[in-house]
Amino acid sequence: MHIFLGTPDGAFSKPTTIRGTDDKPLIMQSKDNPSPNPKERIKSAPFPIDLNDDGLLDLVSGNSFGTFAFFPATEKGKFNPEPIWLKGPDGQKLRTKAGDSGPTFIDWDRDGDMDLISGSGGSGVFLFKNIGTKKEPQFEKALNLIPPFRLSREDDDEEKMPPRVLGIDHIKAPNVSWRVSIIDFNNDGKLDLIVGDRQFLHLKNESLTLEDANQKLAKWQVKYDAFEKNSKASKLDFDNEDNWTPAEQKIWEDYLDGADQLDAEYEKFAQETALGFVWLYLQN
Ligand SMILES: [Ca+2]
Numbered sequence: 008m009h010i011f012l013g014t015p016d017g018a019f020s021k022p023t024t025i026r027g028t029d030d031k032p033l034i035m036q037s038k039d040n041p042s043p044n045p046k047e048r049i050k051s052a053p054f055p056i057d058l059n060d061d062g063l064l065d066l067v068s069g070n071s072f073g074t075f076a077f078f079p080a081t082e083k084g085k086f087n088p089e090p091i092w093l094k095g096p097d098g099q100k101l102r103t104k105a106g107d108s109g110p111t112f113i114d115w116d117r118d119g120d121m122d123l124i125s126g127s128g129g130s131g132v133f134l135f136k137n138i139g140t141k142k143e144p145q146f147e148k149a150l151n152l153i154p155p156f157r158l159s160r161e162d163d164d165e166e167k168m169p170p171r172v173l174g175i176d177h178i179k180a181p182n183v184s185w186r187v188s189i190i191d192f193n194n195d196g197k198l199d200l201i202v203g204d205r206q207f208l209h210l211k212n213e214s215l216t217l218e219d220a221n222q223k224l225a226k227w228q229v230k231y232d233a234f235e236k237n238s239k240a241s242k243l244d245f246d247n248e249d250n251w252t253p254a255e256q257k258i259w260e261d262y263l264d265g266a267d268q269l270d271a272e273y274e275k276f277a278q279e280t281a282l283g284f285v286w287l288y289l290q291n
């Protein structure tokens with residue numbers, strides 16, 4: 008984790024590494040668990056907040072796995088190197104359903120303490136209400152502010168990837184990789200959600216008419232659906248990738264090879280491109 012300090016002229020300094028009291032770079036680690044999930048150590052998403060109300064700004068970071076690492080400050084700008092993992096009433100770590108936690112804090116229920124809100128790598132906005140005190144926050148398990156429509160790959164059985172549609176006009180809602188900010192956008196006294204996402208756009212090759220491209224897409228989609236249905240890849244445990252058996256690795260390699268072939272066929276009539284939109288959810 009790094010900080011870009013503001014300069015008097017409104018610019019920013021070069022990044023400085025944020026360090027623990029042991030002077031080592033702050034990382035999401037866990038001494039009580041010598042082999043933590045590697046996804047808990049990557050894609051840090053730090054949010055500054057004085058979470059224990061001692062006058063020192065602390066950090067809470069999200070990660071690829073979807074949990075939340077709390078680094079209390081012991082002095083200004085120096086943090087306990089060992090994070091406290093935020094846990095729910097059942098003693099389990101708080102976690103967004105499809106990973107990629109990105110914490111933001113606000114007093115959502117206006118009871119005087121800061122509540123935790125996060126998007127996820129799938130979709131949806133999750134609220135973890137603070138039911139503790141200002142000095143000792145305690146969080147309830149997740150409530151859906153916006154219910155997720157797509158969960159992690161292994162939960163996807165009933166909610167398949169939506170079929171591809173050419174063009175941009177059909178896009179009416181956020182897709183995946185939700186990042187959330189909170190503000191009363193329309194100044195009506197109710198907090199609103201601003202969501203950033205990742206969309207996959209499918210644009211036909213310019214040489215084809217839309218009708219031709221749609222016909223080719225329909226044929227391709229049948230082939231793709233059969234491939235997804237027959238592959239065992241969706242049964243793999245993606246939280247445990249490093250410990251896959253050779254047979255499981257083979258399933259994944261075969262899946263990737265098959266997907267590459269389908270991609271090559273797809274690119275003969277259309278191109279997939281990714282970009283992010285910004286969406287506003289006004290609270291009723
Ligand atoms: Ca503090």
Ligand SMILES: [Ca+2]
Binds near residue numbers: 117118121122137
């Ligand atoms: Ca609150």
Ligand SMILES: [Ca+2]
Binds near residue numbers: 190194195198290
């Ligand atoms: Ca509002």
